[in-house]
Amino acid sequence: MDEISLFEERSKEFYKDYLPHVSIDCVVFGFHSNTLKVLLIRMKGQEHWGLPGGYVGKDEHIDDAAIRILKSRTGAEKVFLEQFKAFGNTGRSEKDLSYLPESIWFRQRFISVGYYALVDYEQIIPVVDDISTACEWKSVHELPAMMMDHRQIYEAALENMRFQLNYKPIGYNLLPEEFTMPDLQKLYETILGKPLSRSNFQRKMLAYDIFIKHDKERKGGAHRSPILYSFDQVKYQAALKTGLKEAW
Amino acid sequence: MDEISLFEERSKEFYKDYLPHVSIDCVVFGFHSNTLKVLLIRMKGQEHWGLPGGYVGKDEHIDDAAIRILKSRTGAEKVFLEQFKAFGNTGRSEKDLSYLPESIWFRQRFISVGYYALVDYEQIIPVVDDISTACEWKSVHELPAMMMDHRQIYEAALENMRFQLNYKPIGYNLLPEEFTMPDLQKLYETILGKPLSRSNFQRKMLAYDIFIKHDKERKGGAHRSPILYSFDQVKYQAALKTGLKEAW
DNA sequence: ACAAAAGTGTTTAACCTACACCCATGC
């Protein structure tokens, strides 16, 4: 079956189940071997890559839709997921989808609500669904050409994420359950694109007082063993309530 | 003509001109006599007040729709207008609009994109359109009961605006073309809900170096005449480019 | 002249940065 027939088939279900004109795009960030990664998919019939996305059930909260879409793509639950902007240009899909018949679901004009997620790279298994041919991590340094306005959406997500990172310690969401301060610092340096003072970074992070210090260390590498930390939900929530030093 | 007949009439146009399921709500802030104000409307047939809103033309950018809606309500153009969040609960209009026939435009499920605007109170003339019975400024301290989830939308806008205010000098958008530092400080104190140090406030603001200092002063009041300032677009844009000290 | 508001200057403390030092581990 060619993809047009397939899309026509799926179109019927989509019109039945989902709200027209509204879509969701997820920018899923991961971190692996000192590189920031983004999860991209390739739709059948498309040359360019795109963001994993989906639609909103007729009786579904948009946040729930985002959670569902993310889970269907990665199996991940309870990750950091935040809405950051709605995209409502006209002609967003003009150049990439105009080869499809007009009646097809995808040819609608969509207002897309962007969410970005921070996930543990190791815990995710990218899922290729029936309307796509690939779902892979791509390094942000060597992103392939992207369809529609997905590049813009990605950039807006990155900017938003960087901004948040500057004001709230959200970075650990990209790391495994247990991590070391050097790990965390590498991640911050990668995302922010600049080196940070090692000793001060450590102090600043620990000053947030939202980490659990483990007794064990990570053995194996040469040189001194770094201390393992994990994230303390309870303390973090408490810290958020009293404000995380973002005020006059 | 009762409002149901009217709505049925308008419904047809709306279905023809606008994208279904997508709406826009504007939280318009103004500042008058040391009080922060919000522009509210009352829809025909509704007991409670609501935010001025509208819909997105089938071939219109959502930002343009927001600008158009704001202009139609206030006559204001070129004001500070920013998208801050999309609201996509289910049953948003359940309790307030369920008395209307289901076929009516307003009974759709809407995903609403929230924008907030900062306008010069003096320059605005609230406009009552044909589907509403009132359009008035209300003090944020004594807001009336609001329809649907508009209270939540307002609160999200306020929070967002406060946050921005902490990091970027956007407050002057609420003042007339020419204003004094004491004016600006009163405004900040009102919005943030706490007193600020007078001398330090002045220094901090002037340090941004985005204001034009006028030679004249405001005469009339008792005591020393304050210096008039206005906002310097050019310097502000330049400052934004080099970054407004929000970084590591 | 005086009171009150606006504008400017000065002291002080908190904070961040840079750097030095110590510790632990594998070779």
Add this chain to the structure above:
DNA sequence: GCATGGGTGTAGGTTAAACACTTTTGT
């Protein structure tokens, strides 16, 4: 034991808050 990475301490500088002082105006 020594090279290297990890963790802690400390001095110096920057910035902002707190307060004092001066200037200006209307009464």
